[in-house]
Amino acid sequence: MTAKTILGLLPETASSSGTVLINGADVISVSAERLRQIRGRDVAMVFQEPSTALNPVFTVGWQIAEGIRAHSGRNGGKRVSAKEAKARAVEALRKVGIPDPDHRVNYYPHHFSGGQKQRVVIAAALALNPGLIVADEPTTALDVTVQAEILELLRDLRDKYGTSIVLITHNMGVVADLADRVVVMYQGNVVEEAPARKLFAEPRQDYTRKLLAAVPHLGHNSASEGQTVRPHQDAEVLVAAHNLSIEYPGRLGTPAFTAVDRVSFTVSRGEVFGLVGESGSGKTTIGRAIAGLNRTTGGSLKVLGYEMLDFRERTFRPLRKDIGFVFQDPAASFNPQLTIGECIAEPMVIHTKPSPAQARKRVGELLESVQLPASYACRYPHELSGGQRQRASLARALSLNPRLLIADEPTSALDVSVQAKVLDLFKDIQQEFGFACLFISHDLAVVDILSSWVGVLYKGRLVEQGVGSQVMGNPRHDYTKRLIASLPVPDPEEQARRREQHRALLGI
């Protein structure tokens, strides 16, 4: 919100007061036309989601040129020809490291990968050499390895062109990596302002301290700290994948897409298996396959002794009550027309057909075990906060005392402090109930907190698995190394060191 105010991009429903001075002009009170002139020329913006910040039906070059031409030819400015604008767009693309910009200037956004799109967005921001770039969560939608590259780029811009950057993010690692000075905001107020190193080293405000404590920090708080062998090895194997392959059939005339490629692993009773991977690595596909929501196409996948290759809904159904599933987005996984209680009771009603009184009692117990008041059973999903919903979702998954729980990115939609609480709760419940768990996440630090045994997926392949602390501390596979090196830790000093290592790794 603050970022949008800087550019006067607030929706009409918002009112603002005070002053935002940009090169001496007050954005809050200047005329619309003057504001338009400020935008792009004095201040430019980089958005969170690069795939939506680019117009899909125009070439990237055209879009960059539009910004250039919007500031030409008026108020005495020199008129910029289409050709010249395009040349400058090429130049901007080159600055942000798009290879072969002369050619790619004519590409459409969908031709670029996510990281490249973000570079294009940055190029568009750079096109008029603004003194200030406002970057609103510029890496949140990106994978860790790509995030590292974008942060590198932003750092370069600062160093090479002296561009000021207002970086807005919830990710303390990103702050630690890039920021010189930090302002902490809470509920619309500035809580604390300090140079980065000082803030991380000696936060003065309670809120800041709590916030920093809640941030998962790779290597801290690991579930497998000090372990060298896999726990629960002797327990019953609940999930056994052997050379598991999953393909999605291609559309007419295109080959099938292999989402999971010859993956082998096991999950034993009482174990939390952490599956880490970037977007598109196939981790969710594996989770869905185990839950019987996706068909497997090769190898073997035994879930609770059931061979999923021969999956039939009818024969698998009795096993469904032993498998719980927690979805990434708690908002989407609840039927908005049902109360939380009804939602939680639903699996019970289907599988065990309890009496209403029994069901109510069980729902109460479940809510209590996820630390929600039993009275929440009567509320509707939209009346709960994100963290509460995710707890309710957990309660639902546990309602039938499953032997196996699949949690697909259960905390990635939550704020850092909420995430920490949910993770704690999850850990407690897992120990209490003793179910086996497949914990899927893109966040290495989160996985490390929960899982003692971790697998790393890359493009459908399980490239490495091992005891969590060992994988994190001493990765053997190149990809794992890169992944870990890319992850910024919320400590500027440490992050600076890691950055150097990262550069060495990439041979920069």
Added chain:
Amino acid sequence: MTKSTKTLHGAIALAGISALALTACTGPSGGGGTSTGSAGGGAITYGTTDKVVTLDPAGSYDGGSFMVMNQIYPFLLNYAPGTADAAPDIAESASFTSPTEFTVKLKPGLKFANGHTLDSSDVVFSFNRVMSINDPNGPASLLANMEKIEATDPDTVVFTLKAGNDQVFPGVLASNPGPIVDEEVFPADKIMDDDAIVAAKPFAGQYTIDSYKKNELVNFKPNPDYQGLLGEAANDGATLKHYADPNNLKLDVQQGNIDVAGRILTATDVADLESDSNVKVHKGPGGELRYMVFNFDTMPFGAKTPEADPAKALAVRQAIAHLVDRDVIASQVFKNTYTPVYSYVPKEFEGATEPLKSLYGDGSGKPSLEKAKQVLTDAGITSVVDVKLQYTDRYGTSAADEYALVKEQLEKSGLFTVDLKSTEWTTYTKERRRCLPRLPARLVPGLLRRRQLPHAVLHPRQLPGQPLREPGRDRRRQQAAGHHRQGRTERAAWPGPGSHRQGPLHPAPAPGCPGDGRRN
């Protein structure tokens, strides 16, 4: 000009009327009263809602097609403007040479517009062709009395008739089966395409067709070679424009987009046009009668009903005749574009009287409740009689209003209850045929007689120059005529010929329709 109107637009229109409309519209009493044909020059545009089925005379038996045919094909006999008697057209003479022989002598040197010779061979070909193709849409039935036709020399043909002294026959030759076609152009055994006909120019009527878009636009040019009865065209040409919506026809004539609006305008439109100073509405007598027909089998006390009683049935018919108020129907429904009629022959025809006027109602044309009551009481009918009345809107959108009014009039008397039904045309035709099984030639086997008639049979919109249809074979008139044949119907003939300058006909007085003796 349906029901009554002919509208003119400006001086050119007058000229046009005389040429086109007069040719087209021969009427018994001076027709449209347009005798100003000498204005000469110019072309006129005539709008109509009629449709052309085909230009091939063997394949059509309808007003819309005949209207065009009458302009372009030669006839042995035709009606001169303002007359009701068929006179030689391209024939030099035509007369009965014996009771069963009708001999026609052609004028010499006749040619079609395409240069082909027109001689007796073409004439023989034309009539035989109609008979042999015998198209369901065609007029072959009108030639039922023709046994054979022969050419005795290039200029002479002799028709041999089955029944002697057929006074209708000359009229037949001037009607739908009458056009003489070019035997070098038309195939003997099948209907020819309109576009092919136009391309081959087998025309020898008053006009030739210059350009033809079926049911959209037909452009006529005077045929300089025509030497028949109708004489030289009094204009430079005429364009026939087809309309689907009578309202558009009316608006276009009002705005001057067309010179003449012919059939079919609604009564309301006519009334509206009469108040428009730019448009002149011509009214003339028409040959159209609207009447109800009773089915003697199924009507109350009819022959096939459980309480069959001819005397009571007659009383019912008479009571209805006493009750119907023709004036009210004519003024309210038809805005006086129809006039009451008290005869089987419209009074415009020579010698027509009004026998029904004194027979029914109060004796001066108004209804009489007392007489209706009386006639029923005399016949011993004391209860309310239930009458089933069926109509179709084929003959104009006013039919619904018309029959609603009849129902009201009958029920107001307290003597009748009326069950009113409207039937879509196709169903109507089929059902009617089932009810009339004894009709020759077109009956449908498997007779179901459940449907009650009174039907409303409306008398056809007559088309210019199809004066004498042999009534029994006219699809639209068949029912009435058929009943007559059987001597089993009677008609309550009321609002009659509004006005139409034409058609000497309606079936009743036509010779060979014995039925009209049988009246109540």
Added chain:
Amino acid sequence: MTTLIDAPPGDTGGILPAARKSSGGGLGQYILVRFLLIFPTIFILVTMVFFLMRITGDPITAAMGGRLPADQLQERIEAAGYDRPILVQYFEYLGQLATGNFGRTLTDNRAVVEMLTTYGSATLELSLNALVVALLVGIPLGMLAAHRRDKAPDAVLRVFAILCYATPVFFAGMLLKLTFSVWLGWLPVAGRAKTSSELALTSLEAPTGIYWLDALRSGNMAAFADVLAHAVLPAVALGLLTAGIFLRLVRTNVIGTLGRDYIEAGRSRGISEYRLVTKHAYKPALIPIITVMGLQIAVMLGGAVLTEKTFEWKGLGFQLANYLTARDFVAVQGIVVLLAIIVALTNFIVDIIAALIDPRVRY
């Protein structure tokens, strides 16, 4: 996606393999696939039309039953081959269609193909005119409504849109006629041209049947003006129906697009509001509109039946109504099949246009 685990981490810096594929022969392949899909579509439509028409019996009985004695009727049925098994007739019909033979109408004995071309051109002209009206009215007003969202102009335009598509076509036609022809007298009442123009245009060499085109080709400017004057009311009556739908559609889509990040991004670069609405938001918003437009063609052809009747526009819809009344199922079948083919083709064309506008559609 065959990249091995050990591939260098550079893929984020390169074009994705899948994306690269789409920029090459994708469009050609897309068009080919879409084109081939037309044929099964038409085949299914033709089959449905054929069997639906036959549910009520053979065409001869439908058209002439009750007017012919049974023996003659039977004779005709046999002569036309309608007494054979329906599947034999069906395959024969397919064979005829493949060679462009649609048979002859029963009631007025015309070659169906000739009837279709004559009236088809009139309907084509009307539909094109109406489409122009729909686009000229619907798109700018929709953009205006989106731009002035929830303000007075928007409210007025939304009511206008509802009136447009809720008013029956024939009623709109009558109102327009009454107002502009009868009361004001500015425009002709009905028809496609004055009699004189029509005569001139139909006597041309190889006329297209599209009057304004014929008038232009022959350089007959008087006829051209006349044809345009006649075209206005029918086009408006029919076009407004679709214009209302376009207006709503454009409004909704432009509003949706205006809420997108890339518009915000454009705004953050200092691009003016006007240009954002007319250029940046317009093109992406157009994609769903074009798709719906394809569907609207079918609606428009349906509306043409009523419009043509109201305005004496002698086209396919007009003829369809006539032939239906006369139960001439051979003619009806011909018209319906043609309309089906037109709808299938239009959707194909619309898909192609959408693909050309939207670089992502191709696969």
